[in-house]
Amino acid sequence: MAVDKDDRQRHLPAGRKAQLVAFVADAGQVTVAELAERFKVSIDTVRRDLDRLASEGALVRTYGGAVSLATAYRVDSAVEQRLAFMEKEKETIATLAAELVQDASTIMINGGTTTLATARRLSGHRDLTIATNNLLIPGALPISAIRDIYFFGGTVRQLTLATYGPVSFRTADGADLDITCDLALIGVGAVSADAGFTTSNLAEAAMMQAMIARAARVAILADSSKFDRRLFAQVSDLSAADYLITDAPPPAPLLETLEAAGVEVITPSSAPRPR
Incomplete structure (x- = not known):
């Protein structure tokens, strides 16, 4: 059975991280639980990925998740956000x-x-x-x-x-x-x-x-x-x-x-x- 390229990459650290950045950029704001479900990996794995990506400047880590750079540095966001x-x-x-x-x-x-x-x-x-x-x-x-x-x-x-x-x-x-x-x-x-x-x-x-x-x-x-x-x-x-x-x-x-x-x-x- 053929395996979709996206599915193969999802289980590779480099591929998963690239997809994770793209997913966060598209969603704007996500939780660790959402990412674990999306990429079929453990919550601890997601946390490690987010920490590394945040240190590389690819996204901004938040308590319980992450936000995209565009969301983080939007100059006028509402108070509830x-x-x-x-x-x-x-x-x-x-x-x-x-x-x-x-x-x-x-x-x-x-x-x-x-x-x-x-x-x-x-x-x-x-x-x-x-x-x-x-x-x-x-x-x-x-x-x-x-x-x-x-x-x-x-x-x-x-x-x-x-x-x-x-x-x-x-x-x-x-x-x-x-x-x-x-x-x-x-x-x-x-x-x-x-x-x-x-x-x-x-x-x-x-x-x-x-x-x-x-x-x-x-x-x-x-x-x-x-x-x-x-x-x-x-x-x-x-x-x-x-x-x-x-x-x-x-x-x-x-x-x-x-x-x-x-x-x-x-x-x-x-x-x-x-x-």
């Missing part, structure tokens, strides 16, 4: 970011799913004042941790569930209030040595710039899939940040540029920081 992407890495970053927050401090937090994960990690804190443009954050903040919550008004962007407008508040007579914060937690879309921190939307970039300008300390939150990439709008040079909080060390050239810019890179392997 981004919540499931790099979920484990975001939780790692959130835990590290929460360690920078001091009780009784004032924090600015921008839109994004990594900052949302950080808000959920603040249950061990007290008397925090939070100012944000992220529509999801007020409901995610632990009640016991919060003294006051302020929300920046502006245009609501439904895709990201965040507002975009001035980082300011006004008195009853219309005068602008001068506001500052102790720490700005800023999630960005990309990090590179030449472009600094970037995002995909101009209005979003302007709002993030304003938050950074009003902060005594700035922590940039970015998972490792965002390294050595550049998006449409620059948020700031690398030197504007005090910290880069991420799930894995950046590539050596980027790490050297960050250190030269005075940015402390915080990863799970870094020494724990006292609050």
Whole structure:
């Protein structure tokens, strides 16, 4: 009986991996179980294949599966899609970011799913004042941790569930209030040595710039899939940040540029920081 070429290759590592990449690219996002069923191999085999392909830059590994490069780096994906992407890495970053927050401090937090994960990690804190443009954050903040919550008004962007407008508040007579914060937690879309921190939307970039300008300390939150990439709008040079909080060390050239810019890179392997 003749054996189809695709069936023969499916059981060869090189052939299977090539088909796996093509399948992930076509589907956009897949789980380990789906791939094991599709290629008739064990879950452990799929995990090994995905790990190797991720290390080769052919796809992006996620908790429980993988996504195609096109899906991973799509500049405008909806919140529900981004919540499931790099979920484990975001939780790692959130835990590290929460360690920078001091009780009784004032924090600015921008839109994004990594900052949302950080808000959920603040249950061990007290008397925090939070100012944000992220529509999801007020409901995610632990009640016991919060003294006051302020929300920046502006245009609501439904895709990201965040507002975009001035980082300011006004008195009853219309005068602008001068506001500052102790720490700005800023999630960005990309990090590179030449472009600094970037995002995909101009209005979003302007709002993030304003938050950074009003902060005594700035922590940039970015998972490792965002390294050595550049998006449409620059948020700031690398030197504007005090910290880069991420799930894995950046590539050596980027790490050297960050250190030269005075940015402390915080990863799970870094020494724990006292609050």
